[in-house]
Amino acid sequence: MTMTTSLAALQAWVDSVAKLTQPENIHWCNGSDAENKRLINEMLRTGDLLELNPKTYPNCYLHRSHPSDVARVEHLTFVCTREQGDAGPNNLWMAPDEAHAKIDALFDGAMQGRTMYVIPYCMGPIESPYARLGVEITDSPYVVVNMRMMTRIGTDALKRIEREGTFVKGLHSTGDLDPEKRFIMHFPEELTIKSVGSGYGGNALLGKKCHALRIASWQARDEGWMAEHMLILGIENPLGEVHYIACAFPSACGKTNLAMLIAPESHKGWRVWTLGDDIAWLHMDEDGKLRAINPEAGYFGVVPGTNEKTNKNAFDMIHGDTIFTNVALTADNEPWWEDKKVGAPAVDWMGRKYDAANGPAAHPNSRFTVAAKRNPAYSTLAEAPRGVPISAIVFGGRRRELAPLVYEARDWNHGVLVGASVASETTAAATGEVGVVRRDPMAMKPFCGYNFADYWAHWLSFGEQSKLLPRIFHVNWFRQDAAGKFLWPGFGENLRVLRWIVDRCEERMGARDAAIGYLPEPGGIDLSGLDISTDTMDALLSVDPSKWQAEMAAVGEYIETFGDRVPAKLKAEHAKILKALNGA
Ligand code: SAT
Ligand code: MN
Numbered sequence: 001m002t003m004t005t006s007l008a009a010l011q012a013w014v015d016s017v018a019k020l021t022q023p024e025n026i027h028w029c030n031g032s033d034a035e036n037k038r039l040i041n042e043m044l045r046t047g048d049l050l051e052l053n054p055k056t057y058p059n060c061y062l063h064r065s066h067p068s069d070v071a072r073v074e075h076l077t078f079v080c081t082r083e084q085g086d087a088g089p090n091n092l093w094m095a096p097d098e099a100h101a102k103i104d105a106l107f108d109g110a111m112q113g114r115t116m117y118v119i120p121y122c123m124g125p126i127e128s129p130y131a132r133l134g135v136e137i138t139d140s141p142y143v144v145v146n147m148r149m150m151t152r153i154g155t156d157a158l159k160r161i162e163r164e165g166t167f168v169k170g171l172h173s174t175g176d177l178d179p180e181k182r183f184i185m186h187f188p189e190e191l192t193i194k195s196v197g198s199g200y201g202g203n204a205l206l207g208k209k210c211h212a213l214r215i216a217s218w219q220a221r222d223e224g225w226m227a228e229h230m231l232i233l234g235i236e237n238p239l240g241e242v243h244y245i246a247c248a249f250p251s252a253c254g255k256t257n258l259a260m261l262i263a264p265e266s267h268k269g270w271r272v273w274t275l276g277d278d279i280a281w282l283h284m285d286e287d288g289k290l291r292a293i294n295p296e297a298g299y300f301g302v303v304p305g306t307n308e309k310t311n312k313n314a315f316d317m318i319h320g321d322t323i324f325t326n327v328a329l330t331a332d333n334e335p336w337w338e339d340k341k342v343g344a345p346a347v348d349w350m351g352r353k354y355d356a357a358n359g360p361a362a363h364p365n366s367r368f369t370v371a372a373k374r375n376p377a378y379s380t381l382a383e384a385p386r387g388v389p390i391s392a393i394v395f396g397g398r399r400r401e402l403a404p405l406v407y408e409a410r411d412w413n414h415g416v417l418v419g420a421s422v423a424s425e426t427t428a429a430a431t432g433e434v435g436v437v438r439r440d441p442m443a444m445k446p447f448c449g450y451n452f453a454d455y456w457a458h459w460l461s462f463g464e465q466s467k468l469l470p471r472i473f474h475v476n477w478f479r480q481d482a483a484g485k486f487l488w489p490g491f492g493e494n495l496r497v498l499r500w501i502v503d504r505c506e507e508r509m510g511a512r513d514a515a516i517g518y519l520p521e522p523g524g525i526d527l528s529g530l531d532i533s534t535d536t537m538d539a540l541l542s543v544d545p546s547k548w549q550a551e552m553a554a555v556g557e558y559i560e561t562f563g564d565r566v567p568a569k570l571k572a573e574h575a576k577i578l579k580a581l582n583g584a
Helices: 008-021 033-046 096-107 141-150 155-164 207-223 255-259 312-317 412-420 452-463 491-505 534-540 545-560 568-583
Strands: 025-028 061-063 077-079 115-123 132-138 168-173 183-187 192-196 226-228 230-236 242-248 271-276 280-284 290-293 298-302 323-325 367-371 388-396 406-408 423-425 437-439 471-475 512-514 517-519
Touching: 008 096, 008 115, 008 132, 008 168, 033 061, 033 141, 096 168, 096 183, 096 192, 115 141, 115 155, 115 207, 132 141, 132 155, 132 207, 141 207, 141 298, 141 323, 141 367, 168 207, 183 207, 192 207, 207 226, 207 280, 207 452, 226 452, 230 255, 230 280, 230 388, 230 491, 242 255, 242 491, 255 271, 255 298, 388 412, 388 491, 406 491, 412 452, 412 471, 412 545, 412 568, 452 568, 471 491, 545 568
Parallel strands: 025 115, 061 323, 077 183, 132 168, 168 192, 242 388, 388 471
Antiparallel strands: 115 132, 183 192, 226 280, 230 242, 230 271, 280 290, 290 388, 298 367, 323 367, 406 471, 406 517, 423 437, 512 517
16 A cells, blocks of 8 residues: 555554455545546446536535435434543443444445545634644545535645644444444544444534534543534624624524524615534633634535525525535426425435425435535635634524523523523434424534533633623524414524624623523614514513423423532522522
8 A cells, every 4th residue: 555644643544444444445535626526427427416407506416315314313423431421411422442343343344345535634724723633534425525515625634634643533434324233433532433324414524513513522621612513603784893603503493594694674784794604613812702713614504494585695505516415306407495485396305206295305404515615695704713703602492482582691600501501492403303392502412522511611611711701692583472483583684683692792782680681671672674563572582480490490400410510600500590580
């Protein structure tokens, strides 16, 4: 085998993987256009990709996954630390030795007859001191072309890896896609990921959830920063001033839509800029401000529901240079999905003639992969090595009732409790029942690579270090009336709530003190040009003390399941809110 890197540790690892998996060829990815074209042509030949209508969707392709491989598999995702307590009750755990043995048996000979791709990648701007490196080895060309859009792959990343010597090792094989032989395993102490038996995004594009959240959250705790499941946006007012906000919502709760928000007619001169739609890495700077970078360079977004009205930026950007996974097709060979509002399905996501009796035409978790630069609202500051200063952190979830449209935490420690209390109705982004409320602290339940109790302590530790931290808020776009109708119009109108948040950060807006935190006063949210009744606004901003007492009791019980490791400060915050609710 020819030597292909000057870094002995990397070469030794690649050699050992090749010995185990026995590929026919080994290809080191340089990330070039020519390489990408070659891989796409090869996948067109094998049927892994289908070309879409080149007139209306130039450079766009459809990939159909195996029907049993359409979402993350949390029940097969493990964090393998030496001590079980370090993984915590929030993770499935396996002892590292046992996990390696189990998964290596599945890698044995897994790449026979296939090409093994070695993908050096950089999470974050290539010159950023906050960026981190990784190498993914995979036998899937689909993974290579997706990683190329989602991260920064190739020669520059390899150079930095060789310079620094440290990188996350990610080994992936699609195996035979047998759900019985599928595992996603993380070894944070070894900076290693092993994933077998799935080709789906979150399971196979190892730079994303596996590295940038699970492994990175562990590294961040050790090194004093934060790896979070947050979008990053810039909100520009008519004076040209920009505030940056980071928002943590669970998967498929509208992070991509919010990150690409278009100001409504009523808001001339306002703009939202996208820095990221899924992951933020936050570091404290010399002044004590939190700065955010987006470690990714592309979007892996939910397709259904995307249209001219809900997200025009996304709708426009996915009309070129996009890989679609598991959408339907029109008779004109254009991609189609539920709520696209144009065209009609002819062939469903499984390639069958469309028949409404078979369910939705596009899979509810069908996805687009596209480079961030195609977004008309893309902020070039996404390339800034030191990222952007964050004014507000916003938590949210999908809650039919209870949670008001927006409220603000009293201070950082209370904000950590608000984050720890996040709950949301489940979506199609993960395998399992959809629509049941589950606790999802900081929207990190599936992604925190260590014990939540330690994670909350890490969050609280920032409060001791700086007085210039972002303010913390909670939003809920999904509140419904008794008939199941959404009370808030959402989408572009969410800008009105973001404005209230910015005004609070700038200390130019009052608030009323409700037991759970600060809520907008009547008139606090600008409703000009919006047809919404006072009754509806009252309902959206109501706090029902008895329901909240029940909620906080449930939060208390949930936190208790993490036992002795739960920081006393978090329990004290919880006790404070309960007391305030009892007095309310
Ligand atoms: O896990 S993915 O990144 O594939 C999708 C999601 O759940 O956000
Ligand atoms: Mn996500």
